[in-house]
Amino acid sequence: xxxxxxxxxxxxxxxxxxxxxxxxxxxxxxxxxxxxxxxxxxxxxxxxxxxxxxxxxxxxxxxxxxxxxxxxxxxxxxxxxxxxxxxxxxxxxxxxxxxxxxxxxxxxxxxxxxxxxxxxxxxxxxxxxxxxxxxxxxxxxxxxxxxxxxxxxxxxxxxxxxxxxxxxxxxxxxxxxxxxxxxxxxxxxxxxxxxxxxxxxxxxxxxxxxxxxxxxxxxxxxxxxxxxxxxxxxxxxxxxxxxxxxxxxxxxxxxxxxxxxxxxxxxxxxxxxxxxxx
Numbered sequence: 001x002x003x004x005x006x007x008x009x010x011x012x013x014x015x016x017x018x019x020x021x022x023x024x025x026x027x028x029x030x031x032x033x034x035x036x037x038x039x040x041x042x043x044x045x046x047x048x049x050x051x052x053x054x055x056x057x058x059x060x061x062x063x064x065x066x067x068x069x070x071x072x073x074x075x076x077x078x079x080x081x082x083x084x085x086x087x088x089x090x091x092x093x094x095x096x097x098x099x100x101x102x103x104x105x106x107x108x109x110x111x112x113x114x115x116x117x118x119x120x121x122x123x124x125x126x127x128x129x130x131x132x133x134x135x136x137x138x139x140x141x142x143x144x145x146x147x148x149x150x151x152x153x154x155x156x157x158x159x160x161x162x163x164x165x166x167x168x169x170x171x172x173x174x175x176x177x178x179x180x181x182x183x184x185x186x187x188x189x190x191x192x193x194x195x196x197x198x199x200x201x202x203x204x205x206x207x208x209x210x211x212x213x214x215x216x217x218x219x220x221x222x223x224x225x226x227x228x229x230x231x232x233x234x235x236x237x238x239x240x241x242x243x244x245x246x247x248x249x250x251x252x253x254x255x256x257x258x259x260x261x262x263x264x265x266x267x268x269x270x271x272x273x274x275x276x277x278x
Contacts, residue, residue, distance in 0.1 A: 011101065011246055012116040012207060013087055015125040018043075021085070028079045028086045028136075032096035033119075041129040043089065043122055047078050047136040051096045051103075055234035057265060059152035059258040071103055072143060081139040082109055089115035089122070092205025095197065099239035102255050108144030114243065117206040149242075151229045151254040153262055157269065159229060160190055166222050167192040168230040170237040171260065177275050182233055183264025187271035189231065193220045194274075197237040200244040207247060214248045224250045231256035231263070 021027045022045055031038050031046040038048045056067040080086055086109060088100040097114045104112040115122065123129065151159075159165040169176055169192040176194045178186035188194070199216065202208050208216070222228055228245055230238035235257040242255045256263075263269050 013113040015122045015127055018087055018115055019127050026084050028084050030088045032088055032090045032100055041131055044128055044130045045134060047134050049078050051099050055261055056257055057261040072107060072141060076141045077138050079136040079139050081141050086112040087115055089118045092118040092120050093201055093207050095236040095240040098243040099236050102239040102242050106146055106149045108146055120205055149254055151256040153258055156229060156256055164226055166226045166228050168241055169194045170197040170230050170232045170241045172196055183260055185264045185271055187273045189263060190270050190272045197240045200240060210248050213244050227252040229254050229256050231259040233259055234261045235259050
C-alpha cells in the first residue's frame with residue numbers, strides 16, 4: 001500500500017489531541033451519526049454526514065463511477081478538501097466513521113482520522129458538547145482515486161482460489177450461517193473466513209491494540225503477507241475491518257464495496273453455505 005502521509009497508528013486520534021484543534025480553520029470535523037443524535041449534542045464545530053444507507057449493489061464501472069462522484073460531492077459540500085485535516089466520529093469507534101475514512105483514503109486524502117472511542121470517549125474525557133448547529137462551507141476536493149483500496153465483484157471473482165488473497169466475512173453469525181438472509185440468496189463468498197466486525201473493538205468501544213488485532217486475525221490465517229478483501233452487506237462493516245487491518249499494518253487491504261448486497265443478489269456468482277458443510 002502506498003504511503004498516505006501517516007503511519008497506521010495515526011489513523012486514530014484521541015479526544016485530547018482533537019480538543020487542541022477544535023476551532024482551527026484547517027480542521028473538518030464530521031459527525032457521522034444519525035441526525036437526531038447530532039441534534040441532541042455534538043462536538044463543537046462538527047458538521048453532519050450520516051454515511052449509513054448510501055450503498056452500492058452494482059460495482060460495474062458506470063454505476064461505481066456515479067456512486068463515487070456522489071460521495072465525493074457530498075464530502076465537498078461538508079468542506080472537505082485535500083488540504084484540510086478530516087476527523088470523523090460517531091458514538092464509539094463504529095462502522096460509519098470507519099467507512100468515511102475508507103472513502104477518503106480511496107479518494108487519496110492525505111490526512112484523515114477516526115476519533116477512537118467516538119463521542120462517548122469525548123464525553124468521558126470531560127470535553128464540551130454543544131447543540132449549536134454549524135453551516136459548512138463547501139470546498140473543492142482534488143481527488144486521486146486509489147483503485148487498489150477497492151474491490152469490485154469482478155475483482156473478488158478473479159481472486160477465488162488464490163492462496164495469496166484472503167476474503168473476510170465481517171457479518172453477524174446469523175448472516176454467515178444463513179439464519180438472517182438479506183439478499184436473494186443466503187450464504188458466503190467461497191473460502192471466506194468469518195470474523196464479525198464487532199470483534200475489532202474492546203469493551204469501551206475503542207479499537208483493540210494492534211497486537212491484539214494482529215493475533216486475532218492471524219489465528220484465522222489472515223496475515224500481512226496476503227491481500228485481504230473484507231466484505232459485509234453494504235461495505236460498512238467491512239470498512240471497519242479495513243481500518244482494523246490498516247492499524248495492524250497490513251500493506252494491501254481492499255474493501256469490497258458491493259458486498260453481499262451485490263454478491264448475494266447476482267445468481268451468476270458462486271456461493272458456499274457453511275451450515276451445509278459436514
